[in-house]
Amino acid sequence: MSAQHDQIGAKVADWDVLPVRSKYIEGYTFFNALGSVNEKNVLDVACGDGLYTRQLKARGATSVTGVDISEEMIRNARQQEADQPLGIEYHVSDVADMPLLGSFDVVTAIYLLPYAHSPEHMLRMCRNIHAHLKPGGSFVTYAFNPDFSAKGPNSTRYGITMVDFPESPRDGHEISAVLHTEVPLTIQFFLWSRATHEQVLRDAGFQSITWTRPECSPTGLAKYGQAFWQDYLDNPHAMALRCTR
Numbered sequence: 001m002s003a004q005h006d007q008i009g010a011k012v013a014d015w016d017v018l019p020v021r022s023k024y025i026e027g028y029t030f031f032n033a034l035g036s037v038n039e040k041n042v043l044d045v046a047c048g049d050g051l052y053t054r055q056l057k058a059r060g061a062t063s064v065t066g067v068d069i070s071e072e073m074i075r076n077a078r079q080q081e082a083d084q085p086l087g088i089e090y091h092v093s094d095v096a097d098m099p100l101l102g103s104f105d106v107v108t109a110i111y112l113l114p115y116a117h118s119p120e121h122m123l124r125m126c127r128n129i130h131a132h133l134k135p136g137g138s139f140v141t142y143a144f145n146p147d148f149s150a151k152g153p154n155s156t157r158y159g160i161t162m163v164d165f166p167e168s169p170r171d172g173h174e175i176s177a178v179l180h181t182e183v184p185l186t187i188q189f190f191l192w193s194r195a196t197h198e199q200v201l202r203d204a205g206f207q208s209i210t211w212t213r214p215e216c217s218p219t220g221l222a223k224y225g226q227a228f229w230q231d232y233l234d235n236p237h238a239m240a241l242r243c244t245r
Contacts, residue, residue, distance in 0.1 A: 018159030018179065020232065024220030025158075026142060027052070030110065033212045033240035034140045037061045040105035043132055045095045046112035050077035050088065056108065057086045065101055066090045096124035103134050109141040111238070114189035118172065119196055126204035133245040139206060140242045144175075146194040152235030156180070157228075160237060171196055177237075197241065206243040213239055 020026060030052070038060035044053040047066035057064045066088060068074050077090045091101065095112060107129045116122035129139050150165040163176040163186070171193050179185040198209050214236045216229045 018181065019220075019224070020155060020158040020160060020237070024217050024223075025214050025229075025232065025236075026110075026238065027055070028217035028220070029212060029214045029240050030108075030140070030142050031055075031059075032215065033210075033242050034106070034108065034138075037106060041102070043067065043101065043104040043107045043129075044109070045098070045107060045129065046109045046115070047077065047090070048073045048110070050080060050090065052108065052110055053077065053088055053090075054080070054086060057088055064088050065104075067093050067095065067098060067101070069094045095128055096121055098128050098132075101132065104132050105134055105137050107132055107137070107139045109139075111143070111189070112141055113192065113197065113241075114144040114175075116192070117190060119192070119200055122192065122196075122200045123203055126200055126206065130205045130245055135245060137245050138242060139245070140240065142238055143197065143241050144189065144191060145236050145239045146192065146197065148237055149235055153231035155232055155235075155237050158232050162237065201243050206245060209241070209243045211239050211241055 037056055039062050041063045042056050042061045043065050044056060045067045047053045047068045048070070050066055053064055053066040066074075066077055067090070068077070069092070071092050074090045074092045081088050081090065093099065112125065113122055116125060133139065148162070148165070150162070150167045154161055159180045161178045161180070163178055165175065166173060169191050171191070173191045174188055175191050176186055176188050179187065194211070201209055214233060216233065220229065
């Protein structure tokens with residue numbers, strides 16, 4: 001999975017401005033599920049080029065550390081840190097094999113779990129995340145929606161299309177998604193059921209598992225209107241997921 005994100009590299013800037021991402025849907029839903037990070041120590045895994053990592057720092061986190069499997073993504077993140085220093089540290093690592101980087105109040109991740117190639121791989125990720133959290137700390141992630149339906153509206157008008165999505169997908173089915181950036185990109189990841197996510201998280205030691213469906217921000221509603229977003233909100237491709245140690 002690191003290879004495909006190395007190839008995306010600087011193109012991720014286009015990805016981050018798709019209507020479904022950032023402040024309108026993804027960012028708005030994610031930060032609502034996360035809550036305040038003011039004066040907290042945060043570990044942001046699967047951080048990519050640091051889009052959300054920098055926002056966590058801007059929202060008052062005492063310290064933020066970013067981790068991603070892609071060397072190219074981390075190179076871009078470090079370049080932005082060099083250009084506009086915020087005091088963020090970045091590391092290259094597969095979360096499943098990540099060395100201990102400290103003890104954190106919160107661990108965040110955008111689209112980490114869909115890149116687990118097996119339940120065992122996901123469990124290694126989640127156990128490592130659990131080990132980085134203080135007692136009572138939270139893990140908040142944005143994951144592919146296990147209830148996404150091929151029979152429902154696709155997400156093309158919002159910047160992402162699921163390709164050949166099966167009507168009855170099996171657990172671990174590999175999915176392709178086209179991102180409608182200026183130069184379209186295709187990424188691959190894996191579909192895991194709600195039951196698999198929750199079993200893995202419990203096996204890793206997490207509690208109070210809560211799924212949150214996406215919401216559109218007031219800014220997005222004012223710009224495009226409710227009718228524009230309704231198809232996506234009826235069949236979102238992703239959801240927020242929060243659990244506690």
